Amino acid sequence: MDLFYEDALATAPLFEGIHPADLHSLLSCFNPLVKQYDKGEIAASPGDPLTGVGIVVSGEVEILHENAAGNKSLLSFIEQGQTFGEVAAFAGQTHWPATVTARRDSVLMFIPPQRFLGNCERACAFHKTLVQNMLKILSEKAIRLNKKVAYLEIKGIRPKLCTYLLEQRNLTHSDTFILPMSKSELATYLSVSRPSMSRELGLMRQEKLLDFYLSSVRLLDVESIQKIASS
Amino acid sequence: MDLFYEDALATAPLFEGIHPADLHSLLSCFNPLVKQYDKGEIAASPGDPLTGVGIVVSGEVEILHENAAGNKSLLSFIEQGQTFGEVAAFAGQTHWPATVTARRDSVLMFIPPQRFLGNCERACAFHKTLVQNMLKILSEKAIRLNKKVAYLEIKGIRPKLCTYLLEQRNLTHSDTFILPMSKSELATYLSVSRPSMSRELGLMRQEKLLDFYLSSVRLLDVESIQKIASS
DNA sequence: AATACTCTGTATCTACAGATACAATCGGTG
C-alpha cells in the first residue's frame, strides 16, 4: 500500500503517541483498505457491511443517522485525522447504521476492528497505545454526549443558557469570554429556536444579569445566574 | 485477595467470554482493590482521586453527576456486574467527576485502567477479550446516549412518541407490543410531563392512530404515525 | 469602496406543553 498518508495521520487522535517511524511499520503491518472518494460520493449506506473503523486521511465526511421513521436525525462532520464508525464496529454491529458521504474529495482508510486486538508480534508494541487511544476516543465521545443530554434535559431556555454560560465561565476562568460558536449554532446545540434564545438574552441583559455584544459575553451577576441554573 | 466473588463476576459484561477458571487467575494477577460499603455510604465524591474502573461485585450503586451550577443532573443506577467510572478513567481524568453512593450494602472492585493495557504475560491471553469487552461497553454506552439525544431533539410530544413507538415496533416486529417501562418512566425518558404525554396518547387514540391499555400498545395506522414521526 | 450575504436583534401572534388537582384503576399484601 501507499504510505504517503503518514504525515496526515501523524496528528490523528488514534495515532497519538506513536512515532511517525513506528506509524510506518504499523500501517504496513495493518495493511488497511484505503480508498479515494469524490466530493458527494457515498462511502457507506445503512445496511452496507461494516468492514472496519473509518479514518479520514484527507478531506471531510458527513455522517447522517436515520431513525426508525426513516427521517434524517443526527448529523455530524468528521474532519481529517478523525475516526468514524468506531462505535458501531466495537459494539459488534456488522453493518453500517448511517450514511457516510464525502463532503469534499477525500481519502478514507478502513481498519478492521479485530486488528486493534490482534497479537501481531511486530505491532504488539503499538497495540497498547492504539487501544488506549481508541478507549479515549470512545470515552470522550460518551462525555460529549452526556453533556449534551444534560443540556437538553434542562427545561426552560433561561436555566439552559445559564448552565451553559457557567460552564464557559469555568472553562475560561473568567466572567468575560467569547462564545465558542455563533449564536445560531448555540441555539441549535441547546435545541431552542434562535429568536427565543435572543429574546431571553435580551431580557437577561435588561435585568442586569449579564451583558453581551455579538459573541462576547460578560456575566454581571454570577450568583443570580447560578440560582437560575439550579432551578 | 479473596476470590469468593468470581461467581458474581462470571456474568459481568466486562468478563464475558472469559472462562471462570481463567477469571480466577486473571483476578489474582490483577490484584484489584476490593472494598465493602454499607448502604448509603459514599464510595467516591467529585474531586476524589480516580484509582480505577469500578465494578459492582454485589449490591447496587448510584451515580450522581453535578454540573457547573452545582445542581444534580444525570442520575443512573449501576447493578451487580456492571462497571462505572470507565468513561472518566479512559478519558484520562484523574479525579471522579461524580458522586458514587451505595444504594444497598455493596462490594465494589476497582481496577486501575492501565491494567487493561498492561502486558503481564500470564494475563495476556485474556487481555484481548477484556479490552474487547471494554470497547464494547463504551460503544454501547455511546449508542444509548446517541439514541437519547435523538429523542430529546425531537420537538413536540406527538412526533417524539411516534418515533419511540415505531422503534418499539421495529424491535418487536409487531404492531402490538408491551412498553418496556412504565408510562411515567417513559415520560421521564422522553423528557415530557406525564399528563402531557397521557393527553397526547388519548388524542391519538381518539384519532384512531393507535389503541392502548396500560402498558400494551397497538399501532393502528402505521403510515400516519410514520408521517408524524418524520415531521 | 460598494456589494452581497450571513448573522443578529426585535416584535407579534399562536399553539403547545407544563403545573396542578383529582378520579379511576391496577397491583400487591395482610
Place this chain on the structure above:
DNA sequence: CACCGATTGTATCTGTAGATACAGAGTATT
C-alpha cells in the same frame, strides 16, 4: 377479600417558547 400505595387517565388554566417577518449590524468579496 379488603386494604393501601403506586400508576394512570382526565380536566382546566397559564406561561413559555416556537414560527414568522423584518430591520440592522457585521464580514467577506470584488
